[in-house]
Amino acid sequence: xxxxxxxxxxxxxxxxxxxxxxxxxxxxxxxxxxxxxxxxxxxxxxxxxxxxxxxxxxxxxxxxxxxxxxxxxxxxxxxxxxxxxxxxxxxxxxxxxxxxxxxxxxxxxxxxxxxxxxxxxxxxxxxxxxxxxxxxxxxxxxxxxxxxxxxxxxxxxxxxxxxxxxxxxxxxxxxxxxxxxxxxxxxxxxxxxxxxxxxxxxxxxxxxxxxxxxxxxxxxxxxxxxxxxxxxxxxxxxxxxxxxxxxxxxxxxxxxxxxxxxxxxxxxxxxxxxxxxxxxxxxxxxxxxxxxxxxxxxxxxxxxxxxxxxxxxxxxxxxxxxxxxxxxxxxxxxxxxxx
Amino acid sequence: xxxxxxxxxxxxxxxxxxxxxxxxxxxxxxxxxxxxxxxxxxxxxxxxxxxxxxxxxxxxxxxxxxxxxxxxxxxxxxxxxxxxxxxxxxxxxxxxxxxxxxxxxxxxxxxxxxxxxxxxxxxxxxxxxxxxxxxxxxxxxxxxxxxxxxxxxxxxxxxxxxxxxxxxxxxxxxxxxxxxxxxxxxxxxxxxxxxxxxxxxxxxxxxxxxxxxxxxxxxxxxxxxxxxxxxxxxxxxxxxxxxxxxxxxxxxxxxxxxxxxxxxxxxxxxxxxxxxxxxxxxxxxxxxxxxxxxxxxxxxxxxxxxxxxxxxxxxxxxxxxxxxxxxxxxxxxxxxxxxxxxxxxxxxxxxxxxxxxxxxxxxxxxxxxxxxxxxxxxxxxxxxxxxxxxxxxxxxxxxxxxxxxxxxxxxxxxxxxxxxxxxxxxxxxxxxxxxxxxxxxxxxxxxxxxxxxxxxxxxxxxxxxxxxxxxxxxxxxxxxxxxxxxxxxxxxxxxxxxxxxxxxxxxxxxxxxxxxxxxxxxxxxxxxxxxxxxxxxxxxxxxxxxxxxxxxxxxxxxxxxxxxxxxxxxxxxxxxxxxxxxxxxxxxxxxxxxxxxxxxxxxxxxxxxxxxxxxxxxxxxx
Numbered sequence: 001x002x003x004x005x006x007x008x009x010x011x012x013x014x015x016x017x018x019x020x021x022x023x024x025x026x027x028x029x030x031x032x033x034x035x036x037x038x039x040x041x042x043x044x045x046x047x048x049x050x051x052x053x054x055x056x057x058x059x060x061x062x063x064x065x066x067x068x069x070x071x072x073x074x075x076x077x078x079x080x081x082x083x084x085x086x087x088x089x090x091x092x093x094x095x096x097x098x099x100x101x102x103x104x105x106x107x108x109x110x111x112x113x114x115x116x117x118x119x120x121x122x123x124x125x126x127x128x129x130x131x132x133x134x135x136x137x138x139x140x141x142x143x144x145x146x147x148x149x150x151x152x153x154x155x156x157x158x159x160x161x162x163x164x165x166x167x168x169x170x171x172x173x174x175x176x177x178x179x180x181x182x183x184x185x186x187x188x189x190x191x192x193x194x195x196x197x198x199x200x201x202x203x204x205x206x207x208x209x210x211x212x213x214x215x216x217x218x219x220x221x222x223x224x225x226x227x228x229x230x231x232x233x234x235x236x237x238x239x240x241x242x243x244x245x246x247x248x249x250x251x252x253x254x255x256x257x258x259x260x261x262x263x264x265x266x267x268x269x270x271x272x273x274x275x276x277x278x279x280x281x282x283x284x285x286x287x288x289x290x291x292x293x294x295x296x297x298x299x300x301x302x303x304x305x306x307x308x309x310x311x312x313x314x315x316x317x318x319x320x321x322x323x324x325x326x327x328x329x330x331x332x333x334x335x336x337x338x339x
Numbered sequence: 340x341x342x343x344x345x346x347x348x349x350x351x352x353x354x355x356x357x358x359x360x361x362x363x364x365x366x367x368x369x370x371x372x373x374x375x376x377x378x379x380x381x382x383x384x385x386x387x388x389x390x391x392x393x394x395x396x397x398x399x400x401x402x403x404x405x406x407x408x409x410x411x412x413x414x415x416x417x418x419x420x421x422x423x424x425x426x427x428x429x430x431x432x433x434x435x436x437x438x439x440x441x442x443x444x445x446x447x448x449x450x451x452x453x454x455x456x457x458x459x460x461x462x463x464x465x466x467x468x469x470x471x472x473x474x475x476x477x478x479x480x481x482x483x484x485x486x487x488x489x490x491x492x493x494x495x496x497x498x499x500x501x502x503x504x505x506x507x508x509x510x511x512x513x514x515x516x517x518x519x520x521x522x523x524x525x526x527x528x529x530x531x532x533x534x535x536x537x538x539x540x541x542x543x544x545x546x547x548x549x550x551x552x553x554x555x556x557x558x559x560x561x562x563x564x565x566x567x568x569x570x571x572x573x574x575x576x577x578x579x580x581x582x583x584x585x586x587x588x589x590x591x592x593x594x595x596x597x598x599x600x601x602x603x604x605x606x607x608x609x610x611x612x613x614x615x616x617x618x619x620x621x622x623x624x625x626x627x628x629x630x631x632x633x634x635x636x637x638x639x640x641x642x643x644x645x646x647x648x649x650x651x652x653x654x655x656x657x658x659x660x661x662x663x664x665x666x667x668x669x670x671x672x673x674x675x676x677x678x679x680x681x682x683x684x685x686x687x688x689x690x691x692x693x694x695x696x697x698x699x700x701x702x703x704x705x706x707x708x709x710x711x712x713x714x715x716x717x718x719x720x721x722x723x724x725x726x727x728x729x730x731x732x733x734x735x736x737x738x739x740x741x742x743x744x745x746x747x748x749x750x751x752x753x754x755x756x757x758x759x760x761x762x763x764x765x766x767x768x769x770x771x772x773x774x775x776x777x778x779x780x781x782x783x784x785x786x787x788x789x790x791x792x793x794x795x796x797x798x799x800x801x802x803x804x805x806x807x808x809x810x811x812x813x814x815x816x817x818x819x820x821x822x823x824x825x826x827x828x829x830x831x832x833x834x835x836x837x838x839x840x841x842x843x844x845x846x847x848x849x850x851x852x853x854x855x856x857x858x859x860x861x862x863x864x865x866x867x868x869x870x871x872x873x874x875x876x877x878x879x880x881x882x883x884x885x886x887x888x889x890x891x892x893x894x895x896x897x898x899x900x901x902x903x904x905x906x907x908x909x910x911x912x913x914x915x916x917x918x919x920x921x922x923x924x925x926x927x928x929x930x931x932x933x934x935x936x937x938x939x940x941x942x943x944x945x946x947x948x949x950x951x952x953x954x955x956x957x958x959x960x961x
Contacts, residue, residue, distance in 0.1 A: 019825065048805065048807055048808040048809070048810070049805070051653075051805045063813050064815075066813075067811055069811050069813070070811075070812070071814055072813065072815025073816065074672060074675050074816055079642075080641065080642040080643075080644075080645025080648075081646070081649035081652070083642070083645070083649060084608065084635075084646035084650035084651075085649040085650065085652055087649075088606070088649065088652075089804070089805065089806060091806060092805050092806060109638055109639060110642055113642065313628050317629040322629065323629060324631070324632075326630070326768055327768055329597070330584075330594065330766070330768070331584075331765060334382055334386055334531055334584060335582050336387075336583050336584075337583070
């Protein structure tokens with residue numbers, strides 16, 4: 001039985017569960033689900049080894065729609081459950097599905113610790129800059145002054161910059177994509193999977209009910225090329241509808257320059273994914289109107305994973321001390337015999 | 340071994356007097372090494388075959404200012420040539436390292452009891468700090484006691500004077516002097532402590548030598564000086580045959596988890612967050628890497644239970660341990676554990692609350708939290724170990740039930756059990772009941788896996804771990820449709836699932852052996868306790884039965900569900916007395932479940948019951 005399931009090559013259909021998808025019509029989540037279902041057959045992971053773990057929120061319904069193992073947990077805690085799954089069985093491909101409220105507000109603590117521990121876990125954060133499931137309160141990524149149901153006079157707290165937060169928390173892979181850029185999103189999903197270590201993929205996702213058009217300037221045909229910087233490793237940072245703009249570094253200070261004679265392609269920064277400082281500079285473009293919004297892999301560097309280190313400790317302890325002997329342990333220390 | 344060791348020490352100069360039981364309390368600054376001294380004494384006492392009970396009582400502050408009342412740490416031990424159940428009520432011998440320790444503990448000393456005081460520390464500054472107006476060793480404050488004031492600091496510095504050690508280091512060996520003296524007075528062997536010192540300070544030979552010198556100086560002081568006319572002997576207790584070790588409740592929990600892991604063949608995953616008095620379980624398990632044990636110190640209490648739920652989902656024996664405030668933080672996740680019906684064990688080493696309360700003191704006030712500290716109907720089995728050694732068996736049993744019934748199980752230990760110790764007959768691993776775990780391997784007849792299909796007898800659902808082809812399924816916190824496990828808002832389904840979850844937990848009672856009643860199974864009074872009060876209640880009831888009173892004792896280990904024979908037992912007694920270290924939690928359950936007008940004995944002092952408190956209460960209602 002089991003063999004017949006795994007021996008056929010997987011297709012998109014193999015990942016579609018029998019549950020009706022219940023997001024609002026027009027929601028960006030549909031596209032993300034479609035790209036995941038389209039990409040996963042190519043990842044080469046047996047379906048039974050894939051686990052989707054989510055918290056609470058619109059995005060967190062995701063696992064129900066994937067015909068893999070899935071766990072819809074509680075608000076903000078998906079990283080903690082995912083950590084336990086990975087430690088119990090490092091062989092599994094573990095994916096955390098979360099939103100901006102779930103991961104950065106109620107789950108903020110778990111977010112930073114997940115990043116620094118570097119389990120081989122993939123976190124996909126659907127960032128729509130609003131609370132959807134609770135019907136439209138501002139989120140920790142909403143812009144300052146956001147007028148919502150709970151902030152009729154405008155929100156008072158400055159938003160998180162998720163990639164910068166992930167970098168600050170010692171993440172080893174930080175990437176970003178957009179729900180509407182389907183091919184880019186598919187590429188990023190593959191990169192997210194390929195990275196061994198905790199991968200953080202932020203996806204800008206339009207909530208057409210409570211925050212419609214939040215990413216309009218990044219997705220509308222007429223303006224998107226002037227507002228989005230598509231990062232490619234080893235390539236100069238060029239953007240603009242006419243490919244006529246780029247990022248130039250003056251020391252550590254980035255600036256947007258026009259390629260009009262004074263500056264040429266040779267003056268532009270070449271993207272180096274493993275450069276942590278560069279990752280920080282790029283992350284700082286977020287919410288900064290002077291700069292285009294970077295998408296792609298901002299930073300990627302392999303470091304030992306937590307679970308590898310743990311299992312190494314177990315193996316070396318077994319080598320050093322021998323396989324644990326309970327009988328001997330019970331009788332260790334001071335014992336005495338009553339005859 | 341014992342005989343050989345004692346023979347060496349037979350060349351004594353003084354009379355040897357036999358006594359049955361003794362209660363000693365060591366007290367001093369928390370930096371004085373009191374817990375260590377007590378532990379060594381308990382160890383030497385266990386080795387010569389006495390029955391014993393210990394009660395460490397220490398402040399939450401790591402090092403409160405030296406000499407203050409807040410910084411006093413104490414360790415009490417009762418040892419006996421007969422079976423005993425508690426660390427003892429009133430103290431026969433109080434060993435105090437400073438005036439503050441005397442101030443705090445004098446009221447617990449028996450009239451006519453013995454005080455051994457480190458006179459070197461009774462200086463005006465220390466006296467003042469402890470609130471003594473004049474030196475109690477000089478005035479008539481202690482006229483009702485036998486007082487031995489000894490310049491311990493002076494003796495150790497002369498014993499170590501040619502060693503060129505810093506004076507602070509020398510001063511630190513004074514606990515060994517006190518320990519050596521107590522070894523002489525109660526004829527305990529020095530060797531186990533000497534061996535232990537050699538291991539403890541392996542890399543600091545000067546400390547090994549210094550401490551051994553201080554230990555021997557204390558011993559010889561007792562033997563040679565004129566002050567002590569005699570020493571005492573407490574013979575071995577009639578313990579069951581077998582190999583023993585001394586064990587604390589926390590340590591026994593760690594071993595119980597390891598035993599359950601080995602017997603079930605499941606890797607042990609422990610997700611924890613440091614909290615007094617539960618942290619030692621995390622510390623202990625973190626050493627067992629060669630047993631394949633995975634310990635994970637999470638970022639907070641919520642993450643620790645989250646990781647445990649994840650590990651349970653993925654097929655490990657998953658466990659967490661905490662104390663009341665930490666359990667409160669885990670509450671929401673525990674509801675998820677109930678909803679997803681995953682096997683795991685949650686240890687609550689209870690301490691005094693509410694809030695941070697008194698973190699190092701003992702209480703039994705989290706029973707209601709264990710039963711109802713989650714939103715909605717969220718039933719969970721609860722087991723409460725009755726002694727430090729029983730923590731091993733209760734833990735093993737909790738794991739077995741969790742795995743068999745696919746449910747989270749609570750263990751309610753407490754600070755008294757956690758740090759208290761007793762001689763423990765080391766169990767035969769092969770005699771523990773088997774733990775058979777069967778993971779689901781195929782989806783069943785119609786090729787569609789039903790994660791909420793249940794075993795007809797246990798009502799347990801199948802454990803289908805990720806990685807098993809054909810069993811891909813989704814679970815979560817939303818209400819499940821019976822059998823399919825799909826999300827369901829159907830009213831009748833919710834009613835059914837609430838009932839099923841409750842029935843499953845209720846049905847665990849079939850696993851329990853018949854309740855043991857100490858004394859007759861009918862009579863004037865039954866004292867019903869739960870958890871760690873076992874020792875004090877048993878000691879009290881034993882004494883009153885010896886005096887001819889018609890009183891019996893039963894102790895609940897499983898508090899949820901109740902044993903099915905409990906109701907039948909209760910109605911056979913005229914009166915039921917329920918002592919608890921809370922304001923009355925079990926008693927409310929008993930009253931509402933059985934409509935019995937039980938009487939409570941309730942104490943919230945952070946201290947365990949003494950035998951005499953229970954005797955007094957029994958006498959007052961009979």
